[in-house]
Amino acid sequence: MHKIEEELAKRILVIDGAMGTMIQRHKLEEEDYRGERFKDWHCDVKGNNDLLSITKPEVIIGIHLQYLEAGADIIETNTFSSTVIAQADYDMQAIAYEMNVASAQCARKAIEKYYQLHPEDTKPKFVAGAIGPLNKTLSLSPDVNNPGFRAVTFDEVVAAYTEQIKGLIEGGADTLLIETIFDTLNAKAAIYAIKQYYRNNPSNPPLGDEGGQEGLPIMISGTITDASGRTLSGQTLEAFYISVKHANPISIGLNCALGAQEMRGHIEELSSIAACYTSSYPNAGLPNAMGEYDEQPHETAHFIEEWANNGWVNIVGGCCGTTPDHIKHIAHGVRKIQPRPLPVLEAVL
Template sequence: MKKHPSHAALKSAADERILIIDGAMGTMIQRYKLDEDGYRGVRFKDWHRDVKGNNDLLVLTQPQIIGKIHEEYLEAGADILETNTFNAQRISMADYGMEDLSYEINVAAAKIARAAADKWTKQTPDKPRFVAGAVGPTNRTASISPDVNNPGFRNVDFDELREAYKEQVRGLMDGGADIILIETIFDTLNAKAAGVATLEVFEEKGVELPIMISGTITDLSGRTLSGQTPEAFWYSMRHLRPFSIGLNCALGAELMRPYLAELAAHADARVSAYPNAGLPNAMGEYDETPHDMACAMAPWAKDGIVNIVGGCCGSTPDHIREVAEHVKAYKPRKLPNIEPKMRLSGLEPFVHG
């Protein structure tokens, strides 16, 4: 199977400098204060369910807004744009009765991001911009029961996830994504389904894109929601041979550091990190200023534990601009030489030898 040209270009860029991934999409969409009609647009004005809050739909009804947000992040210094597709698989879209729009939304989202990235790459050819097709965790979990009275119950199975993810990845690739980003992983089994789906679509199309993986440490337990430590999580996902492994969401930069350091010590892939702008306040809003967030992240770069940085919930182009400025003087983390051993993962890692 041939590798997509983005493999070489992404590796070259990552060898030169710490790469910048963009910030929050939802935070920026909220600034537009769209009402129900704003989400519906003309095409869905008579849709039988409320659609306000379906941010992924905006690539069809308000593409100019999504394109403008992408451009703002590029202007702020982003090397990698995420498509507006966090919930754009049919499992999550079922909440709005829009399952059958999944493929179309992913194609449209990738095309919008592609156009913005290509525009900026043309202006500065020595600094290529990349489009990461964002693949979120869905609103269901394959390894945890939603019913406390029935721990064996599951509201989704592996094959349902796999098929939904395949449809999404096809759309992202057909729209022009350079990278597949499996992100905000709270359940490793969901992520494994996304990984299998991604590899199957690569086989279908005869071309392989770089894969980025980003998990979520949900609290100070230092584990994902499904119970894994960062090291165990890495061993669970290493078979995908990802370009990067990292963490995003849930925590602010200060609290994320020890878990990033754990990944950096054990992963022979690049390490990414895009934390929230601090922790939400009583109103659910994020108060960490761009300067404070950047100052908290700069030591990661100085200490050589990251290759890719950006922002998640609450972050804006101003946050990304400050982060880019604060890390530009530092070299990217060097990939370690990991001694070959048998490395297994449960909730904890097991290393033999």
């Protein structure tokens, strides 16, 4: 059993909040993103947040450390767009692998620094290798006049994710988090890439549990996009869960798109059907007219504390608009609440 599974059996774990929100607070300019190495890059790179793990690692490490100080048990790598497909927007496909290694190392360094500052804290902290949804989908056409058209192939998505997975593992991730899933077929490509990577690299530690699960534990988090209760590619929550449970994830959950108030019913439903641990890290409410998030930390924490008291969740945290203050309130709210117990499944004869 992996260490993170041992901890999940004991307590509710807290995952961090938004990386982009915190990067915006630094008010970085084009030259900050470029650094010395990319000062002559032929196109603008401001907004390529994953690049900062290479050019401004102290910023990323500092953000991770703030979340750890707030009470996060799991910090996500700064790799939401660290694939050759997403990096094509900046013509930086060639350094996608390096971004993943650097980002995982930033997270590891933040944990090391945290323990140096807090030697009294004996609870383990984990690095989740963040695998984002991509900016191209396998289920939807970008051309309204040609619904059968796809901008990318399944094999191309698998290849992109495989490179990302390799970088995250070699950089020191403890678990792989396929997150913000709005297209389940993209998620399936990521799952396939993980399984294939370990088949092709059987000597690459660590190995999994006694049940034959090989490699790092997999966490999966989908996105319900609106009041319909469906993903963007049209699946209900139950259909989404059934579509990915073959990956044998340690957790299944929801993040992004909705605030906690709007996500509540979906988390209750997921808790009733999931055979694994459940996770939720909602946005800080819904965005206002300016695209900003106004929900205060105590408000977000109030909703999540109720879910915990109802026995619905095992991992909680925040997504867009959330800050270390949100995570601090969430961590405080759930610290004494028992985690959702894994359901006892009846044997199929």
